[in-house]
Amino acid sequence: MYDKTVRRRRALLILLVVLSLLLLTAYFGEAPSGRLHGVQRAFLTVVSPIQDGANKALKPVRDLFASIGDTFNAKGQRNELRKQVSRLRRQLVSDQAEKRTYRELLALYHVDQLGVGEYHPVTATVVGKSPSIWYATVNIDKGSSSGVRVNDPVVNDEGLVGKVAQVASDAAQVDLITDSTMGVSARIGSSRITGVVQPKLGAPNDLLLQYLPANTQATGGEYVVTSGTIAAGDESLYPPGIVIGQVSSMNEEGGYTSVNVRPAVNLHNLDVVQVLTAARGSRPARLAGTLATLPSGQGSSSTTAPGEQLASTGAGG
Amino acid sequence: MSALGRVAALGVAVVFFQIGAVSEVPVFGVNVDLSPLLVVFVGLLCGSMIGALSGFAVGLLVDLALLQTLGVSSLIFTLIGYWSGRLRELRDPQAALTPLLVGAGATAVSLVGYSLVEFMLGVDAPVSLELLRQIVLGVVVNSVAALPMWAIVRRALEGALPEDPRRRRRRRAYTTGGLSPLSRG
Numbered sequence: 001m002y003d004k005t006v007r008r009r010r011a012l013l014i015l016l017v018v019l020s021l022l023l024l025t026a027y028f029g030e031a032p033s034g035r036l037h038g039v040q041r042a043f044l045t046v047v048s049p050i051q052d053g054a055n056k057a058l059k060p061v062r063d064l065f066a067s068i069g070d071t072f073n074a075k076g077q078r079n080e081l082r083k084q085v086s087r088l089r090r091q092l093v094s095d096q097a098e099k100r101t102y103r104e105l106l107a108l109y110h111v112d113q114l115g116v117g118e119y120h121p122v123t124a125t126v127v128g129k130s131p132s133i134w135y136a137t138v139n140i141d142k143g144s145s146s147g148v149r150v151n152d153p154v155v156n157d158e159g160l161v162g163k164v165a166q167v168a169s170d171a172a173q174v175d176l177i178t179d180s181t182m183g184v185s186a187r188i189g190s191s192r193i194t195g196v197v198q199p200k201l202g203a204p205n206d207l208l209l210q211y212l213p214a215n216t217q218a219t220g221g222e223y224v225v226t227s228g229t230i231a232a233g234d235e236s237l238y239p240p241g242i243v244i245g246q247v248s249s250m251n252e253e254g255g256y257t258s259v260n261v262r263p264a265v266n267l268h269n270l271d272v273v274q275v276l277t278a279a280r281g282s283r284p285a286r287l288a289g290t291l292a293t294l295p296s297g298q299g300s301s302s303t304t305a306p307g308e309q310l311a312s313t314g315a316g317g
Numbered sequence: 318m319s320a321l322g323r324v325a326a327l328g329v330a331v332v333f334f335q336i337g338a339v340s341e342v343p344v345f346g347v348n349v350d351l352s353p354l355l356v357v358f359v360g361l362l363c364g365s366m367i368g369a370l371s372g373f374a375v376g377l378l379v380d381l382a383l384l385q386t387l388g389v390s391s392l393i394f395t396l397i398g399y400w401s402g403r404l405r406e407l408r409d410p411q412a413a414l415t416p417l418l419v420g421a422g423a424t425a426v427s428l429v430g431y432s433l434v435e436f437m438l439g440v441d442a443p444v445s446l447e448l449l450r451q452i453v454l455g456v457v458v459n460s461v462a463a464l465p466m467w468a469i470v471r472r473a474l475e476g477a478l479p480e481d482p483r484r485r486r487r488r489r490a491y492t493t494g495g496l497s498p499l500s501r502g
Contacts, residue, residue, distance in 0.1 A: 009366055016373045016395045023377075024388030028438060036387055043381045051337060051382070058338035065342040129340040130383045131348040132431055133451050137384065139336075166384055173384045205346065206447075268343040 032166065041168040044139065048171035051127040052141045066269055087221075119153075119239065119276035122146050126270045127171070136162075136179035136199070138270055143170045147277040151237060156273045159243035159264035160184065160226060164275060172275070176267050177244065178205060186244055187227045188218045188259065194227040197244055197261060207245055207261040216257045222247045224261050239276065320367060320477040324359050327473050328375045331355045336382055347454045349462045350424065352379055356394045357401040357423035358416065358470040362478055365402025372398030386438065393430040397423045420463025421456050428452045 027036045124146075128139035142148050144167045154161040154174050162176040175182055178199045186197045186209060193216055200206040209224055224247060228240020245261040335351045342348070356375050360368025376391030401419060404410065410419075429452065 012366055013369050013395070013399050016369055017392060020373065020376070020388045020392035020395060022388070023391065024386065024434075027387040040381055040384050040387065044384065047382055050333065054333045054337040058334065062338045062341050126341075128336040128383060129348075130385065131335060131340040131350040131352075132385070133347070133428075133448075133455070135383065135385050139383070268346075268348075269341060 037166070041166060044171045044173070045143070045168040048127065048139075048141060048143075048168065051139065051171075052125070055125065055127040055141075084221075119278050120147065121155075121274040122148060122277050123272060123274050124148075124172075125272055129270070136176040136267070137165065138174050138176065140172050140174055140273060140275070141170065142275060143168045143172045145169050146275075148172050148275050149277065152278070153238045153242075153276045154273050155242055155276060156265060156270065158266065159245070160238065161265055161267070161270065161273050163237065174273070174275075177207065177263060177265075178267060184238060184244060185227045186224050188216075188224055188247060189222040191216075191218075195259075197224065200260065205263070205267070206248075207263055209247075209259040209261050210256075212257040212259065214252070214255050214257055216250075216259070218247045218250055218259050220247055220249065223264075224259070320363055320474060321370075323474055323477050324363065324367060324371045325374070327359075327470065328355065328371060328378065332375060332378050332382060335379075344458050345454055347451055347458055349458055350427065350455070351462065351466060352376075352390070353394065353397055353423045353427040354420050354459060354463055354466040355470060356398045357419055358467050359474070360398040360401030361405050361416075361419060362471060362474050363402065364406055365399050368398030368400075368402030369395050370398070372396070389431065389434050392434070393427055396430075397426055400426075416467035417460055417463050420466065421460040424456045424459035425452070428455050 023036070027034075030036060122142050124140035124142035126138045127141045130137050140154075148164055148167055150164055150167055152164045154163060160177055162174045162179065162182065164172050165175040165181075166173040177184065177197070180199055182199060184197045185194055187194045188209070193212060195209045195212040195216075197207050197209050200208040207224075224244045226238040226240055226242040226244060228238060243264045245263040248260045248262045251258045251260065331351050339351055340348050352375055356368065356372040359371045363371075372394035373391045376389075376394035377387070379385065379390045379394075380387045401423065404419070432448070432452070
């Protein structure tokens with residue numbers, strides 16, 4: 001009797017471990033359009049209304065705990081914001097003059113610029129977030145039925161949040177800018193030098209602006225924004241000028257400069273976001289479509305291998 | 318309702334509560350993760366077989382709901398559930414701090430296990446002090462959440478356990494006068 005129980009217990013453990021390993025291997029090896037990914041999307045479609053309901057029902061609980069945390073940070077934030085307001089006020093005056101000049105130059109040289117006007121923002125509520133430090137993703141309650149497609153940029157009132165990674169009919173998964181698969185072409189404030197913003201390795205909540213020339217200069221607090229560059233082989237998925245974060249410090253190593261960036265968006269407390277969807281045939285839609293057709297790991301897969309990461313960066317930025 | 322039914326209902330409720338509310342509230346920059354705590358406490362109360370089964374099911378649910386790599390959470394939670402079940406079957410620890418220590422252990426195994434699997438799958442993230450800090454903070458924060466979680470799991474499963482350790486202890490005290498047969502002799 002004892003032997004039978006022991007055998008049954010061990011057999012169950014082995015069965016479950018083998019099943020897990022089979023799932024892992026099959027999922028990791030298949031393309032994002034594969035069967036297991038499809039099952040996952042179908043499951044998300046089914047549970048999305050439940051998640052949505054739970055999200056709304058639990059909002060007071062969430063707000064209560066969030067407000068306790070916010071109170072601790074409020075004083076420091078207020079002082080910082082006061083300084084920021086006075087700095088921005090001065091900056092606004094000079095920027096208005098620059099903006100006028102910039103528009104004139106654009107018209108003069110017919111610069112091909114991707115504007116936000118080409119996008120149709122779809123407002124969505126965040127209904128789920130991974131607790132793991134390894135998955136910087138959130139689930140939202142809008143999907144393909146609302147026009148959301150893979151690789152659509154996602155923003156909120158604070159700045160760039162990420163991009164759509166997987167879409168079900170009434171839900172979608174968004175890779176946050178701190179996800180290891182992300183790469184966004186960006187520039188520092190008013191400078192013309194562009195680099196690529198990627199998550200800082202080993203620091204899941206920080207970003208790193210990389211591939212900058214050695215003589216790049218940046219001061220702490222300067223804004224890092226999406227470059228929106230349009231040039232052969234360097235097309236950006238994101239509209240230009242969306243705030244990504246602020247410069248916190250600089251690093252110089254072996255002739256390359258990189259800049260540490262503190263994300264502008266509070267990625268821990270996302271509630272409402274906007275997905276910038278694009279009309280069929282428009283440039284943003286074509287760009288997203290091209291990216292979606294790239295082989296697994298280069299476009300939007302959450303399982304990008306290290307060797308593929310740079311390709312993903314070039315295409316995704 | 319049977320123990321398995323209660324575990325299933327509790328698993329679904331905890332996973333959705335985790336995804337919908339708990340994950341949205343960072344504590345010292347990390348999130349409380351109730352899933353490993355649920356699995357380890359189910360194992361501690363119900364034994365290794367139900368522990369392993371619930372670990373697999375909760376892991377699968379987490380991976381499906383969050384569109385994570387299928388199988389990673391299932392593998393780690395299966396091992397956690399089995400381990401805690403064996404702990405109950407072999408040692409049956411009764412100390413007041415047991416849930417806290419077991420919860421901390423399960424969280425550490427979960428976080429380190431995730432890290433190892435992710436490294437093996439090729440995620441480009443070297444071991445750094447920041448990563449270690451996140452893991453240590455995660456263990457500390459989850460340890461704080463372990464005691465209330467233990468109370469909830471125990472309350473939810475009360476009466477449906479295959480052999481409640483408390484009931485067994487009471488029975489032993491009743492039949493032996495609270496002493497072991499050796500000391501009585």
